[in-house]
Amino acid sequence: MRNQIIKLIFLSILTTTYFGCSSDSNSDDCETITCLNGGTFVDCECECPLGYTGNNCSTQVRPSKVIITKAIVKVFPNTDNGEFWDLSIPDAEDALPDIYITLQDSNLITIYDSPTFYENVISGEGTFFEFTLTPPVELTVYDNPFLVNIWDYDTTGEDDFMTSFGFFAYTSNNNFPDIITVVSQSDEILVDLEVTYEW
Ligand SMILES: [Ca+2]
Ligand SMILES: [Ca+2]
Incomplete structure (x- = not known):
């Protein structure tokens, strides 16, 4: 025991x-x-x-692709330095711009050109103009900026260039936002780019 x-x-x-x-x-x-x-x-x-x-x-892991699926145009210049974008048209409503977007890389190569436009539209009334990018635009360059351009579609002659601003597809501390906001200091342009990522 x-x-x-x-x-x-x-x-x-x-x-x-x-x-x-x-x-x-x-x-x-x-x-x-x-x-x-x-x-x-x-x-x-x-x-x-x-x-x-x-x-x-x-x-952050550097993504292999940043993919733009949609562009939402929120602000653009309503006039061309005070003049209507469509001067040749006497009717006031038709004088408004017919907007579409293009995207360019830093060599000014066009990488997206919207096939559709919005007719006779005004910026700043709470209406946004959506462009679904089909197929989506895949960006793999992160060291150089890209450009968003807004154009006025014209049935005769060359389209009027309205405004433009640069953006980077990715930075190493950006926390992978769903939306890249492209906005100029002068607030002349505001475009939200909806993006997804692949690694
Ligand atoms: Ca025009
Ligand atoms: Ca017009």
């Missing part, structure tokens, strides 16, 4: 020691990390969502 009690005490010391060690080594190996950008802490490390990497998911 005495032997058994000693055995039990010994066992219990062993068990305590074992668990004590275990919890010590656990806390050494497994320092809790706060996982950023929607990462989850699993098996002592951060499992990062698509697009993020690093110890705590704070580093």
Whole structure:
């Protein structure tokens, strides 16, 4: 009996020691990390969502493509320095611009040219003009800017160039926005580009 009690005490010391060690080594190996950008802490490390990497998911993975699916034109100049865009047309409504967009790369190569336009439209009345890009435009260059151009479609002669502004498809700390907002300091142009990403 005495032997058994000693055995039990010994066992219990062993068990305590074992668990004590275990919890010590656990806390050494497994320092809790706060996982950023929607990462989850699993098996002592951060499992990062698509697009993020690093110890705590704070580093963006450079996408292989930034894909523009839609352009929403919100602001454009209603007049050409005070003159109507369609001067030759006496009717006031027809004198308004007939807008469409193009996209250009930094070499001014046109990479998208909208096949449709909105007839006789005014900017600034809360109406937005959507262009669904079919097929979507895939951008793979991130070091140089692209241009959004707004044009007035004319049935005769060359179309009138209305306004333009540059944007970057991607920066390494932009958190992959769903919308790239293209806006000039003078607020002469405001276009939202809806984008998706591939890695
Ligand atoms: Ca015109
Ligand atoms: Ca017109």
